[in-house]
Amino acid sequence: MKHSAFFWFVLPSAVLMLLFIALPIVSVVTQSMYAAHEQVVVTVESCGPFGCTESTAVDQEATQALQDEEPLGRFVGSEIYTDRNHLAVGEIGTAWVNADGLPDFGRALMNLPFYNALAFTLAYTFIVTPLTIIAGFLIAIAVNSVAKALKGPTIFFSLLPMIVTPLVGALILFWMVDARGVLGTALQWLADDPSLSVKADTTLMWIMLMVYGVWSSAPFAFVVFYAGLQTVNQDTMEAAVIDGASRVERIRYVVIPHLMPLTTFVALIQLMDNFRVFEPIVSFQAQAHAFSLSYAIFNDLQGETRLLSSAAATSVLTIIGVAILLSPVLVRTYRDFSPRT
Amino acid sequence: MSSKATARPPSVLLLATVFLVIWLIMAAFPFLWTLWGSLKVEGDFFSKADWMNSLRGTLTIVETGGSFTGDGYYGAWVQEEFWRAALNTIIVCIFVVTISLTCGTLGGYALARSGFRYAFWFLFFALIFRAMPPITLVSGYLLPFFEWNLWGHLSTTIIVLVAINQPFTLWMLHSFFKNIPQDLDESAMVDGCTRFQAFRHVIIPVMWPGVITTGLFSFLLAYNDFAVSAMLLSKENQTMVPKLASFLGTTQTKGNVMFAVAAVVSVTAPLFVMIVFFQRQIVSGLTAGAVKG
Numbered sequence: 047m048k049h050s051a052f053f054w055f056v057l058p059s060a061v062l063m064l065l066f067i068a069l070p071i072v073s074v075v076t077q078s079m080y081a082a083h084e085q086v087v088v089t090v091e092s093c094g095p096f097g098c099t100e101s102t103a104v105d106q107e108a109t110q111a112l113q114d115e116e117p118l119g120r121f122v123g124s125e126i127y128t129d130r131n132h133l134a135v136g137e138i139g140t141a142w143v144n145a146d147g148l149p150d151f152g153r154a155l156m157n158l159p160f161y162n163a164l165a166f167t168l169a170y171t172f173i174v175t176p177l178t179i180i181a182g183f184l185i186a187i188a189v190n191s192v193a194k195a196l197k198g199p200t201i202f203f204s205l206l207p208m209i210v211t212p213l214v215g216a217l218i219l220f221w222m223v224d225a226r227g228v229l230g231t232a233l234q235w236l237a238d239d240p241s242l243s244v245k246a247d248t249t250l251m252w253i254m255l256m257v258y259g260v261w262s263s264a265p266f267a268f269v270v271f272y273a274g275l276q277t278v279n280q281d282t283m284e285a286a287v288i289d290g291a292s293r294v295e296r297i298r299y300v301v302i303p304h305l306m307p308l309t310t311f312v313a314l315i316q317l318m319d320n321f322r323v324f325e326p327i328v329s330f331q332a333q334a335h336a337f338s339l340s341y342a343i344f345n346d347l348q349g350e351t352r353l354l355s356s357a358a359a360t361s362v363l364t365i366i367g368v369a370i371l372l373s374p375v376l377v378r379t380y381r382d383f384s385p386r387t
Numbered sequence: 388m389s390s391k392a393t394a395r396p397p398s399v400l401l402l403a404t405v406f407l408v409i410w411l412i413m414a415a416f417p418f419l420w421t422l423w424g425s426l427k428v429e430g431d432f433f434s435k436a437d438w439m440n441s442l443r444g445t446l447t448i449v450e451t452g453g454s455f456t457g458d459g460y461y462g463a464w465v466q467e468e469f470w471r472a473a474l475n476t477i478i479v480c481i482f483v484v485t486i487s488l489t490c491g492t493l494g495g496y497a498l499a500r501s502g503f504r505y506a507f508w509f510l511f512f513a514l515i516f517r518a519m520p521p522i523t524l525v526s527g528y529l530l531p532f533f534e535w536n537l538w539g540h541l542s543t544t545i546i547v548l549v550a551i552n553q554p555f556t557l558w559m560l561h562s563f564f565k566n567i568p569q570d571l572d573e574s575a576m577v578d579g580c581t582r583f584q585a586f587r588h589v590i591i592p593v594m595w596p597g598v599i600t601t602g603l604f605s606f607l608l609a610y611n612d613f614a615v616s617a618m619l620l621s622k623e624n625q626t627m628v629p630k631l632a633s634f635l636g637t638t639q640t641k642g643n644v645m646f647a648v649a650a651v652v653s654v655t656a657p658l659f660v661m662i663v664f665f666q667r668q669i670v671s672g673l674t675a676g677a678v679k680g
């Protein structure tokens with residue numbers, strides 16, 4: 047394809063991505079280095095019959111003028127990154143000196159909002175991803191061995207949890223595990239504890255969020271693995287039977303190696319998607335117990351006072367996190383495509 | 388097919404069937420339960436006294452006279468004007484899908500046919516953009532959009548969603564176009580077509596299966612999005628999902644939780660219909676990227 051033809055064909059996509067993805071990244075990075083203006087304070091001396099008193103007041107006009115003049119705010123460099131709500135360099139230093147052993151240091155770390163969010167996000171990503179793969183694999187194996195009649199309905203109903211809006215899917219589960227919902231009541235009965243409530247317990251909340259994660263993404267793993275199972279080499283399979291391999295050994299030595307490339311694919315997609323965990327926390331109203339990086343950004347941005355700079359700094363840190371997580375995918379893509387181009 | 392390798396003893400068959408039935412209940416039951424519950428009053432949907440109430444609808448009969456009630460739907464759609472949000476969602480989805488596909492097919496076609504190195508780098512950056520959580524971009528949008536008075540409009544959100552959607556659309560269409568033999572458009576160009584004419588007369592007629600599948604996923608992205616539309620739309624322009632989230636905050640008083648339940652069912656219904664009609668395309672789209680590696 048000629049250079050000029052290529053240029054015109056990709057122009058609309060390129061312009062869109064440049065304007066609304068690349069430039070906003072620049073804008074986010076810039077924003078994260080500016081803080082909101084301090085309010086202009088004026089000292090007013092008011093004299094009455096009992097002498098003069100000095101009082102301070104916010105000069106609204108001057109503040110507004112400053113705001114209009116420099117909408118970005120004032121330049122503070124890396125100050126926002128090191129403050130208590132982000133990397134909290136100072137607090138960590140103090141905690142390290144004062145901490146009574148590692149567990150105590152860990153507790154101090156978990157009280158800092160950024161590290162708390164990072165801990166949940168990483169825990170969620172690295173627990174949900176393997177469980178999703180295992181669940182999807184088991185469903186695929188099961189579907190593959192039952193009669194044809196069950197296959198259609200299974201695929202149909204399995205797609206539901208995945209396709210449905212994350213916010214909605216999480217809400218549906220949340221209402222069921224509510225203390226007054228059907229699953230919540232069942233849990234209370236099982237645990238023999240009428241006051242048990244998922245909403246009130248941090249551990250239960252984490253487990254519930256992860257259950258939602260597996261529930262909603264297992265179908266994706268299932269569909270991919272099921273497609274992969276259709277291409278397992280039947281000759282190899284029969285050879286394994288003749289050699290006396292048991293059912294489990296056949297799965298272990300024939301099926302799993304065949305599905306390995308698919309597993310890496312599913313794992314990488316899932317890592318990317320789980321790292322941005324956000325909607326379930328909104329639906330479960332779990333902000334008191336679990337805080338993810340995405341939710342931290344959302345939390346800064348909503349409400350009357352939008353903390354743009356703080357959100358921007360968290361965004362930059364999240365993007366760096368994604369980049370680290372993604373580096374294996376990028377290297378793999380680079381290797382896959384390089385020889386051909 | 389009836390070789391020894393594929394034969395299964397009854398015990399394995401039973402185990403697999405039981406496992407599948409459990410999974411099917413896990414996958415489908417919450418939806419059926421919520422659909423059923425949305426036709427009851429709150430006292431039955433959340434019943435402290437006896438969970439059987441939600442099946443029998445005891446309080447629903449006491450409060451409304453019938454064993455089913457449409458009060459939740461009436462409250463959500465008429466009283467809280469959910470229809471306005473539904474209308475906004477329709478507008479957003481139609482435009483996002485059309486614009487995404489138009490830009491995506493042109494770009495995807497060029498990327499599939501160009502052998503130069505920059506095409507690879509283009510896809511490489513698209514992959515990086517695909518991996519970024521959309522919410523991280525929002526704090527970059529807000530200030531410029533406020534300054535230029537772009538915030539709150541449907542059109543702004545549509546363009547932003549199209550852009551966020553673009554990397555995925557490009558990757559997917561790129562692999563679909565790779566599967567269309569290159570000889571097809573090259574022979575058209577030998578016959579004297581320009582590149583664009585070849586695209587129009589030869590490629591467009593054969594690209595629809597791929598475009599429909601990609602379109603379904605673009606639709607899902609626009610329809611399911613919460614982070615971007617919740618932050619970029621003003622209250623009167625809200626689409627269904629942010630509107631639903633705002634129900635949660637404001638209507639926790641008695642009875643109004645049912646508005647949210649009814650809204651949840653209303654949001655799920657179109658997706659259900661979509662799976663009924665497009666199950667095959669969705670499955671092929673999910674596996675397209677994977678099977679080829």
